[in-house]
Amino acid sequence: MIEVHDLTKRYPGRTAVDGISFTVGRGEVVGFLGPNGAGKSTTMRILSSFMPATSGTVRIAGFDVFHQPDEVRRRIGYMPENNPLHVDMRVRDYLKFRARLKGLGIGRSRQRVDRVIEQCGLRDVERRIIGQLSKGYRQRVGLADALVHEPDLVILDEPTIGLDPHQLRSVRALIKELGRTHTVLLSTHILSEVEVTCSRVLVLHQGRILAADRVEDLESRFSQDGRVVAEIAASPEALREAFRDLPEVAALEIQAAAGDFQRVAFTPRAGEDLRPLVFEQVRQHDWALRELTRPRLSLEDIFIQLTQRRKGGES
Amino acid sequence: MGVFLTLVRRELGAAFNSLIGYVVVAITQLLAGFGLMDIVQRLNSDRTPSPIPEIFFADGIVFWLILILTTPVITMRTFASERALGTYEALMTTPVGEWQVVLAKYAGALVFYLLSWAPLVGVLVLLRQLTQQPQLLDPWGMCGVLTGIACIGSTFLSIGVFASSLTRSQIIAAMTSLLLGIGLWTLSLRFSQTDTTGDRFGRLMDHLSVTRHMQDFARGVVDGRALVFHLSVSVFFLFLTQRVIEMRRWR
Numbered sequence: 081m082i083e084v085h086d087l088t089k090r091y092p093g094r095t096a097v098d099g100i101s102f103t104v105g106r107g108e109v110v111g112f113l114g115p116n117g118a119g120k121s122t123t124m125r126i127l128s129s130f131m132p133a134t135s136g137t138v139r140i141a142g143f144d145v146f147h148q149p150d151e152v153r154r155r156i157g158y159m160p161e162n163n164p165l166h167v168d169m170r171v172r173d174y175l176k177f178r179a180r181l182k183g184l185g186i187g188r189s190r191q192r193v194d195r196v197i198e199q200c201g202l203r204d205v206e207r208r209i210i211g212q213l214s215k216g217y218r219q220r221v222g223l224a225d226a227l228v229h230e231p232d233l234v235i236l237d238e239p240t241i242g243l244d245p246h247q248l249r250s251v252r253a254l255i256k257e258l259g260r261t262h263t264v265l266l267s268t269h270i271l272s273e274v275e276v277t278c279s280r281v282l283v284l285h286q287g288r289i290l291a292a293d294r295v296e297d298l299e300s301r302f303s304q305d306g307r308v309v310a311e312i313a314a315s316p317e318a319l320r321e322a323f324r325d326l327p328e329v330a331a332l333e334i335q336a337a338a339g340d341f342q343r344v345a346f347t348p349r350a351g352e353d354l355r356p357l358v359f360e361q362v363r364q365h366d367w368a369l370r371e372l373t374r375p376r377l378s379l380e381d382i383f384i385q386l387t388q389r390r391k392g393g394e395s
Numbered sequence: 396m397g398v399f400l401t402l403v404r405r406e407l408g409a410a411f412n413s414l415i416g417y418v419v420v421a422i423t424q425l426l427a428g429f430g431l432m433d434i435v436q437r438l439n440s441d442r443t444p445s446p447i448p449e450i451f452f453a454d455g456i457v458f459w460l461i462l463i464l465t466t467p468v469i470t471m472r473t474f475a476s477e478r479a480l481g482t483y484e485a486l487m488t489t490p491v492g493e494w495q496v497v498l499a500k501y502a503g504a505l506v507f508y509l510l511s512w513a514p515l516v517g518v519l520v521l522l523r524q525l526t527q528q529p530q531l532l533d534p535w536g537m538c539g540v541l542t543g544i545a546c547i548g549s550t551f552l553s554i555g556v557f558a559s560s561l562t563r564s565q566i567i568a569a570m571t572s573l574l575l576g577i578g579l580w581t582l583s584l585r586f587s588q589t590d591t592t593g594d595r596f597g598r599l600m601d602h603l604s605v606t607r608h609m610q611d612f613a614r615g616v617v618d619g620r621a622l623v624f625h626l627s628v629s630v631f632f633l634f635l636t637q638r639v640i641e642m643r644r645w646r
Contacts, residue, residue: 164481168412
């Protein structure tokens with residue numbers, strides 16, 4: 081569906097996107113993950129043929145975004161950053177206006193507007209003025225706009241930014257629903273969002289792709305090398321005694337925790353999951369256990385790891 | 396064509412949904428009202444008053460005040476606000492052409508401008524009835540005036556649309572077109588007063604003078620050269636507008 085090859089975008093004095101390549105297959109839901117200024121929006125703007133690239137090629141459904149922009153635009157539903165809407169219009173009128181711009185006939189646009197109003201749960205507010213709607217509803221209007229011409233590909237630039245938890249949930253559910261019938265590319269800087277909605281993730285940093293993986297794979301790759309943390313009520317000596325001879329455990333660090341507990345961090349030798357083993361030991365010694373977890377990295381941590389790796393590779 | 400009309404309707408909708416649209420209409424009516432008072436006074440004092448269009452559009456400055464003040468306000472929104480709000484990005488990622496957008500915004504502004512003049516035309520017709528002196532407002536003079544309003548307005552509006560495409564700020568857009576408009580007007584005043592029997596340069600400038608054009612229109616004389624002049628200036632500025640938005644894509 082999307083084929084990006086060696087895409088570069090330079091602004092005067094800085095490179096926003098630096099030679100990235102990736103493909104997205106039909107029916108995939110792919111998340112663009114990266115901090116602000118990573119080049120997410122720039123890439124999406126190029127993909128939606130809003131601005132031309134400095135070099136490289138982008139093909140959407142087989143059409144070149146630079147040479148056949150109208151073909152591309154007909155096939156893309158794009159929601160720009162911050163979801164800009166004409167706030168003085170009523171929901172229904174706005175969607176109809178957008179449908180007409182996207183080349184739908186009068187009858188067809190009425191049909192489609194009805195459909196997306198239903199799909200995005202806008203029935204109750206279809207006669208309201210967009211400027212008076214809550215942010216969650218506005219986001220749905222943006223989504224409805226992106227879907228109104230039945231695009232093959234939906235590109236959403238930070239679709240959930242600034243929403244409260246309730247709105248967040250419903251918009252995410254909507255996106256997930258979309259993923260069943262459309263190819264979706266969305267950008268975000270929240271890892272949990274990618275987990276909930278996407279099948280694959282592209283991590284972007286300083287205009288380059290640092291990692292492109294399925295969400296689970298990315299997490300296991302970066303889950304601190306499989307470290308497991310437990311809080312056990314036992315003396316440090318006894319703990320060392322119990323785990324010293326186990327071949328699976330490469331190292332353990334012990335810190336005193338509140339009460340009689342010790343906080344123990346286990347590092348596995350071969351990246352395996354140590355949790356059953358730790359539990360087994362605790363059970364055998366009849367210790368009290370109040371926590372056993374494999375800490376997951378936040379996006380920030382993954383970034384730090386990825387960027388450090390990159391620096392290490394270059395020097 | 397359907398898409399073009401959709402865009403024009405949207406432009407008009409935006410104008411009438413905003414307070415600024417009504418402010419423009421109010422200013423036009425207010426200033427026109429002052430002009431009207433002037434007309435009534437002249438009709439009462441002069442024994443052989445000149446035709447109403449000439450008093451209003453050729454001798455007075457009310458027409459120019461309205462034109463110069465309202466056209467920047469009508470057009471400042473066109474591109475600048477869409478850029479500022481980001482809706483421009485949503486617009487330009489639909490399969491509509493740049494020319495279509497430029498022409499639709501221009502057409503929307505022109506229609507709004509003409510609508511804001513509509514009440515005045517009614518008033519002039521009423522005045523003709525009341526004075527019972529049909530020679531003060533013959534139909535040809537009226538046609539000339541309408542042509543003049545449309546023609547000269549189209550030039551000023553094209554300048555305004557161009558100014559709006561240059562910036563995200565509506566204020567800067569309005570100031571730019573105000574400045575260009577005032578410039579055009581003062582130059583026109585300066586050159587239409589020169590002796591037209593003079594050198595070729597003087598005659599050329601007289602042909603280009605928009606105040607001279609309006610004087611002719613108000614007398615019911617529709618000069619083809621004036622029409623061509625305003626058409627070409629409008630096309631020129633719309634062409635520049637299209638170039639500007641194309642150039643800005645690259646940045």
